[in-house]
Amino acid sequence: MSRIVVGPFNRVEGDLEVKLDIDQGRVNQAWINCTLYRGFEQMLVGKSPRDALVYTPRICGICSVSQSVAAARALADLQQAEVPENGELAANLILANENLADHISHFYLFFMPDFARAVYAGEFWYARVAKRFQAVKGSAAAQVIPARAEFLHLMGILAGKWPHSLAIQPGGLSKGIQPQERLRLLAILKGFRRFLERVTFGDSLEAIAGLSSITDLERWAESRDSDLALFVRLAEALNLASLGRGGDRFMSFGNYPLDGQPTLAPGVWEGGLQALDRSRISEDVSHSWMAQNEVCLPPGRGETRPDLDKPDGYSWCKAPRLDGTVVEVGALARQVVDGQPLARALVAESGSNVRNRVVMRLVEVARTLMRMEGWAAALKPEQPCYRDPGQVPDGTGVGMIEAARGSLGHWIRVEQGRIANYQIIAPTTWNFSPRDQAGQPGALEQALAGTPVREGEQDPVAVQHVVRSFDPCMVCTVH
Amino acid sequence: MINLLWLQSSGCGGCTMSLLNAESPDLLASLEAAGVNLLWHPSLSEQSGSEVRALLQELVDGEQRLDVLCLEGAVVCGPNGSGRFHVLAGTGVPMMAWVERLAARARYVVAVGSCASYGGVSSAGTNPAEVRGLQYDGEQRGGLLGGDYRSGAGAEVINVAGCPPHPNWITETLMGLSLEELDNRQLDPLGRPRFYADHLVHHGCPRNEFYEYKASARQASDNGCLMEHMGCIGTQAHGDCNIRLWNGQGSCTRGGFACINCTAPEFEEPGHPFVETPKLAGIPVGLPTDMPKAWFVALSSLSKAATPERLKENAVSDHIKVAPKIHTRKKR
Numbered sequence: 001m002s003r004i005v006v007g008p009f010n011r012v013e014g015d016l017e018v019k020l021d022i023d024q025g026r027v028n029q030a031w032i033n034c035t036l037y038r039g040f041e042q043m044l045v046g047k048s049p050r051d052a053l054v055y056t057p058r059i060c061g062i063c064s065v066s067q068s069v070a071a072a073r074a075l076a077d078l079q080q081a082e083v084p085e086n087g088e089l090a091a092n093l094i095l096a097n098e099n100l101a102d103h104i105s106h107f108y109l110f111f112m113p114d115f116a117r118a119v120y121a122g123e124f125w126y127a128r129v130a131k132r133f134q135a136v137k138g139s140a141a142a143q144v145i146p147a148r149a150e151f152l153h154l155m156g157i158l159a160g161k162w163p164h165s166l167a168i169q170p171g172g173l174s175k176g177i178q179p180q181e182r183l184r185l186l187a188i189l190k191g192f193r194r195f196l197e198r199v200t201f202g203d204s205l206e207a208i209a210g211l212s213s214i215t216d217l218e219r220w221a222e223s224r225d226s227d228l229a230l231f232v233r234l235a236e237a238l239n240l241a242s243l244g245r246g247g248d249r250f251m252s253f254g255n256y257p258l259d260g261q262p263t264l265a266p267g268v269w270e271g272g273l274q275a276l277d278r279s280r281i282s283e284d285v286s287h288s289w290m291a292q293n294e295v296c297l298p299p300g301r302g303e304t305r306p307d308l309d310k311p312d313g314y315s316w317c318k319a320p321r322l323d324g325t326v327v328e329v330g331a332l333a334r335q336v337v338d339g340q341p342l343a344r345a346l347v348a349e350s351g352s353n354v355r356n357r358v359v360m361r362l363v364e365v366a367r368t369l370m371r372m373e374g375w376a377a378a379l380k381p382e383q384p385c386y387r388d389p390g391q392v393p394d395g396t397g398v399g400m401i402e403a404a405r406g407s408l409g410h411w412i413r414v415e416q417g418r419i420a421n422y423q424i425i426a427p428t429t430w431n432f433s434p435r436d437q438a439g440q441p442g443a444l445e446q447a448l449a450g451t452p453v454r455e456g457e458q459d460p461v462a463v464q465h466v467v468r469s470f471d472p473c474m475v476c477t478v479h
Numbered sequence: 480m481i482n483l484l485w486l487q488s489s490g491c492g493g494c495t496m497s498l499l500n501a502e503s504p505d506l507l508a509s510l511e512a513a514g515v516n517l518l519w520h521p522s523l524s525e526q527s528g529s530e531v532r533a534l535l536q537e538l539v540d541g542e543q544r545l546d547v548l549c550l551e552g553a554v555v556c557g558p559n560g561s562g563r564f565h566v567l568a569g570t571g572v573p574m575m576a577w578v579e580r581l582a583a584r585a586r587y588v589v590a591v592g593s594c595a596s597y598g599g600v601s602s603a604g605t606n607p608a609e610v611r612g613l614q615y616d617g618e619q620r621g622g623l624l625g626g627d628y629r630s631g632a633g634a635e636v637i638n639v640a641g642c643p644p645h646p647n648w649i650t651e652t653l654m655g656l657s658l659e660e661l662d663n664r665q666l667d668p669l670g671r672p673r674f675y676a677d678h679l680v681h682h683g684c685p686r687n688e689f690y691e692y693k694a695s696a697r698q699a700s701d702n703g704c705l706m707e708h709m710g711c712i713g714t715q716a717h718g719d720c721n722i723r724l725w726n727g728q729g730s731c732t733r734g735g736f737a738c739i740n741c742t743a744p745e746f747e748e749p750g751h752p753f754v755e756t757p758k759l760a761g762i763p764v765g766l767p768t769d770m771p772k773a774w775f776v777a778l779s780s781l782s783k784a785a786t787p788e789r790l791k792e793n794a795v796s797d798h799i800k801v802a803p804k805i806h807t808r809k810k811r
Binding site: 005006007008009010011013014015016017033035036037038039042043044045046047048050051053054055058059060061062064105109110113114116117134135136141142145146148149150152153154155156157158159160161162163164165166167169171172173174175176178306308381382384385386388458459464475 | 487488489490491492493494495496497499500501502505506507517519520521522523524525526527528529530531532555558563564565566567568569570600601603604605607608610642643698699700702724725726727728729730731732733734735736737739741747752753754796797798
């Protein structure tokens with residue numbers, strides 16, 4: 001038995017350290033440490049409620065809009081605000097723009113470069129993959145970075161800038177939409193569709209969204225020349241479907257509302273679909289450097305008091321649980337819960353694993369861009385985007401959405417016109433949580449058990465695949 | 480070629496995300512234009528874990544040249560000055576200590592964003608993680624490295640302040656350093672490159688005509704000037720945000736919301752709700768930069784009296800209700 005510490009762990013957003021017990025060439029146990037504490041929940045106490053719209057996006061530069069939308073929803077919940085149809089459409093477009101840009105950055109810039117590592121130099125596929133995906137120098141980075149920047153022009157039109165916009169308000173969007181702006185949006189979406197169809201998929205978005213079985217996917221990948229096809233073949237060569245096996249319990253808060261109803265379904269999936277009961281969410285601090293009056297509290301009553309001397313503590317991250325159990329969140333979870341046929345088939349065959357997480361992120365890109373085209377077309381420039389909800393009353397509000405990396409929730413309590421408590425549970429808080437009082441490891445900690453480690457490896461490459469397959473965002477995790 | 484190391488501490492990674500938005504040319508071409516040899520960047524580089532630890536040690540030991548040290552995010556000093564709220568993963572050593580050692584070796588140190596420059600949003604509220612900027616602690620000189628710090632090339636810390644900074648503020652700073660054209664004289668009194676900090680956000684704001692006639696927005700999504708009621712301080716904020724635009728054609732005021740002066744130290748604690756303008760006897764407390772108060776009051780009341788109907792109506796609408804009159808050469 002030996003122990004190694006991997007860090008600084010890069011190409012994840014923020015600071016991550018992974019401690020591993022290794023036995024006979026496999027990870028026996030893992031401990032995940034988020035090594036940066038900033039204290040946003042403490043900063044927010046005493047502020048004017050609407051200031052949450054300035055502070056919370058700055059929790060994270062890569063999920064900035066997601067934090068903004070969750071904060072606006074929590075305030076809207078508290079204010080009983082009504083958002084006009086244009087406001088909903090615009091918020092969906094802005095959020096989807098960020099989510100898709102994040103998925104693409106993850107695949108090309110964060111995840112794939114590991115396959116260009118020298119450790120794989122002897123593999124038959126290496127030359128091609130390395131040329132395409134090598135960090136910074138590969139041919140993909142040169143194509144993707146400008147395409148992503150151009151896709152984010154949607155933000156310039158609808159949100160002023162990205163990251164850190166104040167455009168999303170509890171009552172809708174901070175600006176009206178002019179007829180020519182709607183036309184520009186349609187053109188930008190078409191531009192990104194072209195990029196995806198030519199480069200990422202080598203096929204139409206409709207064909208990708210229509211893949212419905214594993215046979216479909218494999219047959220499709222055999223005959224295509226595209227980055228997704230290359231990944232599917234690589235996943236087969238390296239058996240990535242058996243790597244990073246998760247707990248197979250998935251959660252999604254649902255997303256992209258129209259008429260106040262989510263168009264992407266909320267729920268919990270564990271071999272079958274169950275309703276999500278948000279009152280069953282709690283945060284456990286037994287292994288966090290956090291003090292709380294009770295070890296486990298629902299977020300509405302949660303506390304944030306750092307305590308570095310806690311004997312069992314090993315991370316700044318709290319451990320959120322649903323009904324006391326560990327759930328995995330993210331694109332795979334979201335698509336399984338929503339009933340996308342390929343996601344259901346992949347999970348039925350092999351559960352959550354490195355291949356399935358990565359494939360479903362890209363399939364989600366195809367599905368979501370098609371929806372974005374519909375939302376942009378449905379905008380009515382002559383109609384309002386905003387309805388003033390008035391002052392923020394005292395009380396409580398909850399905002400629950402899906403960010404790129406999974407389920408994000410904000411819980412706010414306002415007393416005497418000021419924020420009295422603000423609690424945030426971010427997607428990677430779910431996925432990268434430490435152990436809880438029952439000793440249950442978090443989702444990644446479970447997924448790492450059994451991961452192969454090569455002789456003499458200090459930073460095991462398979463561990464890096466597993467960790468990055470979750471697309472972690474550590475700044476959101478601890479906030 | 481300049482060897483560049485990029486580290487992140489108490490920030491959100493948003494400066495890097497903004498940097499990735501660089502255009503005409505894109506980021507990789509911009510870095511090439513600046514002759515940057517990227518030693519390591521947390522979001523972009525292949526190296527992880529032991530490879531990075533070895534690189535940092537080589538730089539600290541002077542075995543490899545460090546031309547530019549970029550820090551994104553504020554320096555974490557808490558709890559109680561220990562820096563343990565941010566230990567650099569895998570090293571057991573607070574990031575604060577790594578930054579200090581590396582800054583002693585760097586030819587130039589660049590604070591990317593308002594957190595690294597002055598503390599920024601990471602220092603909001605009670606500043607729970609006890610963060611500071613590299614050379615400033617809010618408006619005060621000091622910070623981790625001290626007010627008298629000079630890099631190997633004799634330069635102050637270059638504060639590319641902004642939350643986030645525009646991508647080209649960063650890439651142009653790197654080009655300036657690479658060409659040895661950016662020295663202390665090119666920095667304003669808060670350490671920001673003058674090429675963007677000598678402009679005001681007000682310059683080029685499409686709401687300028689509304690400003691001239693004090694035709695003001697009353698609620699979000701109104702087209703009018705955001706200064707009187709909506710908390711906008713673009714007339715005081717330093718930055719060329721409305722001259723070179725963001726994400727194609729955007730800016731904060733174009734997005735319909737207030738400029739909150741994110742390039743300035745202590746912007747994170749305005750002392751009032753961000754999107755409400757504090758007033759004294761009905762007059763906004765913060766006056767446009769370089770404008771004497773008496774003149775501002777006099778001109779405001781005069782221009783308010785002269786506001787054309789078109790601007791009055793359009794200011795409180797989310798689209799153009801009244802189009803500007805067309806002047807023809809011959810009267811019809």
